[in-house]
Amino acid sequence: MSEPERTRPEDLRGWRVLADMLRPRSTPGQWVGALLCVVLGFAVVAQVRSTDRDSTFATARQDELVGILSDLGQRSERLRGDLRELERTREELVRDGEGAAAVEEARRRATVYGLLAGTLPAEGPGVELVAADPAGRLRAVHLLDALEELRDAGAEVVQIGDVRAGVGTHFVDAAGGIAADGRLLSAPYRFLAIGDPHTLTTALNIPGGVVRTLQGSGATVALSQRAKVTVRAVRSG
């Protein structure tokens, strides 16, 4: 058995002691230490490798994992919702793709949008409103009110004079009348509106409503329900 590793005190300085430490010796203690260091190096490498492999979860603790899991659950739920929606859309498209149903549907929609946009002539039940203006006191704002009221009451197609009302219709006071979309209208102003006649009449006739306001401005108003109103004026584009 070798004697204990004791370095002489004068050697305990600087690099010499380091060199002394690195000098190969073969004592049982050295071998045990070497063995432990083999284990340590092995463990370090194993741990580093496994951390590289799976850095997110290997070191995560239970509560962190629970948080991650619930996040994932929420996300997958959201994605599943998206999936359902997309599948429904796809099914609809597949159904539409079979035969002429899709074309019919598209035509129907084109007609509806054309009527709403004012690019197609229209015909149907509705009302006719004629506002005569003997005093010349009707202004653009009155016509705008009337148009808005008709729209609110559910009029789908409206014609003022020979102007088809659209989303961009505007009224401007002008000499000798009122300009609608740049076209001069003169009294009497005639509204043709297609929609439920009863509802339209009620809406226009309410106290303080359009008819009263027009009358208050000195106009004479004639409102009549029609089983068939024909709107021929169209807007271009």
Next chain:
Amino acid sequence: MIVLLGLLAGIALGLLLDPAVPLWLQPYLPIAIVAALDAVFGGVRARLEGVFDEKVFVVSFLSNAVIAALIVFLGDQLGVGSQLSTGVVVVLGIRIFSNAAAIRRRVFGA
């Protein structure tokens, strides 16, 4: 010298075998490694100061690693595993730094 070679041999062995850490060991291995590193630094320091003792080194190496792992295990059972392992790492880190400082003073005299 042999110890240093052992460390290198262990690293080489790990690189060659590419071991997978078993699941039950995964929470405790990092802490045990830090504890063992603390023991290694303590051993180097003792060696430089001329008071190195193999028996002390071996026992401190093993007991450090086991106790560190045990503390983390206990923390996991108590539901404070992450906090406790942080605490263990901090304490061991402080010890490693103080050992490294002592080694530095020995080697560089500063």
